[in-house]
């Protein structure tokens with residue numbers, strides 16, 4: 306049963322009642338008898354987690370559903386594939402403190418919470434040792450000390466996991482502490498919550514982001530236009546009305562969004578919802594996600610078609626992460642030899 310939308314704690318209920326079993330997921334989608342049921346991975350080490358509002362956007366009886374594909378644990382995940390590792394970004398050696406990543410100039414990424422509202426099977430953090438990096442108050446104090454001691458850091462990125470796993474009170478505490486660090490000017494939140502549990506965007510949260518002296522920016526993670534379905538557009542409206550810029554980063558995923566029409570729809574419909582396309586990521590080569598990979602040559606071809614099919618302001622940058630690089634590696638568009 307869905308909690309009422311105006312209940313400020315509805316999101317907690319939706320988090321607690323998420324579906325955590327692939328077989329149950331297929332049953333709910335009327336796919337139990339489909340051959341897909343024989344390709345599941347029993348008891349995956351990265352558990353299944355699908356909240357009800359996201360499930361409600363999936364099509365009954367469609368084994369190819371692009372939303373289902375992102376969350377279904379297939380037996381394929383357990384097959385080792387050369388080149389796919391548990392720490393593809395080499396992050397293990399990059400955190401100066403547990404829960405803080407300072408890889409790029411001017412920006413530091415704070416892992417504010419260990420968990421997520423949904424478990425995306427392609428996630429590059431699926432093997433990340435959150436146990437050691439879930440900072441808690443004491444860890445956050447240490448991270449705040451680091452930020453205060455590094456005046457070149459202008460922007461703090463709250464990430465995770467998903468930082469909105471923190472409740473409004475805990476976030477309020479953190480934001481208030483960040484505000485006291487004079488050289489910080491921007492607060493960025495990377496979250497998938499609005500897509501999977503739109504109820505998380507409580508009036509209190511919007512007030513927090515709108516009221517801080519820091520310039521708030523919210524980066525969503527939408528991979529398919531159908532994810533904007535029930536409730537997302539309405540849920541982000543108060544953020545838009547508060548003047549908070551909304552961006553989208555997507556991951557290019559085989560079987561989910563690796564065709565031109567789907568990508569065009571994603572960019573156009575994100576924009577219609579007030580969300581500006583920002584990045585289109587190539588998959589990080591993380592163990593368990595090989596079946597999502599789109600070969601680079603194909604990604605380029607798709608991107609070139611996308612670039613000619615969209616106005617420039619709707620075109621995300623095609624990027625990939627590389628261990629040790631000073632920023633995301635931009636594959637396109639880029640400097641053209643004349």
Ligand SMILES: *Cc1c(COP(=O)(O)O)cnc(C)c1O
Nearest residue numbers: 406408409412413414462632633
């Ligand atoms: C992606 C990322 C950022 C932010 O990069 P932008 O290009 O500014 O969006 C910052 N720090 C880390 C560690 C990242 O992975």
Ligand code: SF4
Nearest residue numbers: 421424425428466497
């Ligand atoms: S919400 Fe983001 S961090 Fe969490 S599993 Fe999905 S992609 Fe990974």
